Amino acid sequence: MRRYLLGLVAVVLGLVWAMPGVALGQQAWTAPMVFSQETYEVTGQPAQFDLVQRVIDFPPGSGTPLHTHSGPQFAVVLAGDLAYRIYGKDDVYKPGKAWMEPTGEQHLGRNTTTTNTRLVAAGLIPTGAPLTNNLEPMPAGLLPLVVPIQTTFPVTNSPSQFSVVQRVVDFPPGTGIGLHFHGGNQYVTVIEGELTLQMNGVTRVYKPGESWVEPANVIHTGGNNGATTARIMTTALVPPGKAYSTLVEAPAAMPVTGGAPLYLAWLLVGAAAFALGVGLKGYRLRRR
Numbered sequence: 054m055r056r057y058l059l060g061l062v063a064v065v066l067g068l069v070w071a072m073p074g075v076a077l078g079q080q081a082w083t084a085p086m087v088f089s090q091e092t093y094e095v096t097g098q099p100a101q102f103d104l105v106q107r108v109i110d111f112p113p114g115s116g117t118p119l120h121t122h123s124g125p126q127f128a129v130v131l132a133g134d135l136a137y138r139i140y141g142k143d144d145v146y147k148p149g150k151a152w153m154e155p156t157g158e159q160h161l162g163r164n165t166t167t168t169n170t171r172l173v174a175a176g177l178i179p180t181g182a183p184l185t186n187n188l189e190p191m192p193a194g195l196l197p198l199v200v201p202i203q204t205t206f207p208v209t210n211s212p213s214q215f216s217v218v219q220r221v222v223d224f225p226p227g228t229g230i231g232l233h234f235h236g237g238n239q240y241v242t243v244i245e246g247e248l249t250l251q252m253n254g255v256t257r258v259y260k261p262g263e264s265w266v267e268p269a270n271v272i273h274t275g276g277n278n279g280a281t282t283a284r285i286m287t288t289a290l291v292p293p294g295k296a297y298s299t300l301v302e303a304p305a306a307m308p309v310t311g312g313a314p315l316y317l318a319w320l321l322v323g324a325a326a327f328a329l330g331v332g333l334k335g336y337r338l339r340r341r
Contacts, residue, residue, distance in 0.1 A: 082227065082228060082229040082230075082231070082276055083227060083228050084228060084230070085222050085223060085224040085225070085228040085229065085230065085276075085277075086222070086223045086224075086225070086228075087220060087221075087222050087223075088131070088149070088221040088222065088223055088284070089129045089149060089151055089219075089220060089221045090218070090219070090220045090221075091127070091129070091151045091218075091219050091220075092216050092217065092218050092219075092297075093125075093127055093153050093216070093217045093219065094214075094216055094217075095125060095177065095214065095215055095216070095217055096213065096214045097213055097214075098124075098177060098211060098212075098213050098214070098215070099179050099180075099211070099213075100209065100210055100211050100212075100213070101179075101180050101207075101208065101209050101210075101211070102124060102177050102178055102179050102180055102208050102211065103177075103178045103179075103180055103205050103206065103207055103208065104175060104176070104177060104178075104205070104206040104208050104240055104288060104290075105175065105176045105178055105184055105203065105204070105205050105206075106173070106174075106175045106202075106203070106204045106205075106206070106240065106242045106264070106286060106288060107173065107174050107175075107176075107200050107202065107203045107204075108171065108172075108173050108200065108201050108202035108203075108242075108244055108286075109171070109172050109173070109174060109198055109199070109200055110169055110170070110171050110198060110199040110200075110201060111133070111135065111162065111163070111164035111169065111170040111171075111172075111198050111199075112164065112169055112196060112198075112199065113164055113166060113167050113168065113169070114164065114165075114194075114195070114196045115163070115164050115195065115196035115197060115198050115199075116136075116161065116162055116163030116164060116192075116195050116196070116198065117161050117162050117163075117187075117198060118161060118187050118188065118189045118190060118191050118192060118195075119159055119160070119161045119187075119188045119189050120159070120160070120161065120185050120186055120187045120188055121156075121157050121158060121159055121160075121185075121186045121188065122154055122156065122157075122158075122176055122178070122184060122185055122186070123156065123176075123178050123179055123182035123183055123184065123185075123186065124156050124176055124177040124178040124179055124182070125153060125154065125155055125156050125176070125177050125217075126153070126154040126174050126175065126176040126177075127151070127152075127153050127154075127174065127175050127176075127217060127219045127288070128151065128152060128153075128154065128172050128173065128174040128175075129149070129150065129151040129152075129172060129173055129219070129221060130146050130147060130148050130149065130150045130151075130170065130171070130172045131148060131171045131172055131173060131221065131244075132148055132169065132170065132171045133148070133164065133166060133168055133169055133170030133171060134146070134147055134164070134165075134166050134170060135147075135150075135162050135163070135164065135170050135172065136162065136163040136164070136165050137160070137161070137162050137163075138160060138161050138162075139152075139154065139158060139159075139160035140158070151219070159188060162198075163195070173221060173244070173286045175217075175219055175240075175286070175288040177208075177217075180207070201262075202242060202244065202261070202262045204240075204242045204262075204264045206240045206264070206266065208238075208290070211290065212292050212293075214292075214293060215237060215290050215291055215292050215293065216237075216289075216290075216291040216293075216297075217288060217289070217290060217291075218239075218287075218288070218289040218291055218297045219286075219287070219288055220286070220287045220288075220289075221244075221284065221285070221286050221287075222284070222285050222287065223282055223283070223284050224246070224248060224276060224277035224282065224283040224284070224285070225277065225282045226277055226278075226279060226280055226281065226282070227276075227277065228276060228277055229274065229275060229276020229277065230274060230275055230276065231274055231300055231301070231302045232272050232273070232274045232300070232301040232302035233272070233273070233274070233298055233299060233300045233301055233302075234267075234269075234270050234271055234272045234273070234298070234299055234301065235267055235269060235270075235289055235291070235297060235298050235299075236269060236270075236289075236291045236292065236295025236296045236297060236298075236299070237269050237289055237290045237291035237292050237295055237297075238266060238267065238268055238269050238289070238290055239266070239267040239287055239288070239289040239290075240264070240266055240267075240287065240288045240289075240290075241264060241265055241266075241267065241285055241286070241287045242262070242263070242264040242285065242286050243259045243260060243261050243262065243263050243264070243283065243284075243285050244261060244284040244285060244286055245261055245281075245282065245283060245284040246261070246277065246279055246281050246282055246283030246284060247259065247260050247277070247278075247279045247283055248275055248276070248277055248283045248285060249275060249276055249277070249278050250265065250273065250274075250275040251273060251274045251275065252265075252267065252271060252272075252273035252274075253271065253273075258278075269295075272301055274302075
């Protein structure tokens with residue numbers, strides 16, 4: 054009888070260990086690295102619009118014609134050099150350079166180097182309006198840019214004034230953020246690698262091109278359980294008077310890795326312990 058009960062406990066613990074989403078003996082986190090973070094003030098925004106996040110590649114010899122956007126756009130160079138013209142001025146933007154393209158402002162970008170240029174951009178585009186308005190034909194011989202990732206988030210009931218917090222964050226293996234929440238909705242897209250997110254009792258692993266929304270005041274946590282660095286872009290729409298982010302609990306452990314929630318695992322452990330206690334008590338009574 055005792056062997057049977059001990060075997061039962063071993064089986065349950067084995068199932069707990071193997072369950073997706075459960076990682077016993079979790080290791081400590083270190084903080085991720087913020088590649089870029091900028092805050093922009095937006096006023097006069099309509100209550101309903103699309104937040105469009107894009108990863109944009111400019112292969113050598115590629116570029117855009119002179120164009121505008123139907124809403125404000127926020128961009129940052131991730132790699133390579135971008136020959137850029139805005140406000141009638143030419144400049145070369147290098148990795149880490151961040152800027153805002155106001156609604157209707159004419160601009161263009163070109164890659165005149167021999168290596169790829171990559172940037173990310175987030176635009177606040179009125180519902181039904183075009184993202185881009187070209188003001189001239191594509192110049193002869195200029196190659197088109199490439200958009201490997203594009204995510205559109207419908208936004209409704211937005212205040213007309215808020216702060217846009219635009220970030221690019223790198224999560225090397227073993228890094229993560231403890232339990233926290235944001236003062237406004239945050240929209241996230243994975244650029245590279247994989248990131249594990251815990252929110253609303255659900256754990257999920259997100260891959261490149263996948264995205265999610267972190268609603269205002271909802272506590273969540275996330276980190277990198279993988280073997281390669283994960284990179285994400287985030288756009289938070291923060292109402293006046295609200296903090297961008299508030300830490301609830303320091304990042305003490307790696308997150309679970311997708312699937313069953315952790316409370317279910319400990320429920321099974323508790324059930325196994327209860328069964329063992331009851332069984333051993335009955336076993337002793339019978340032996341008397």
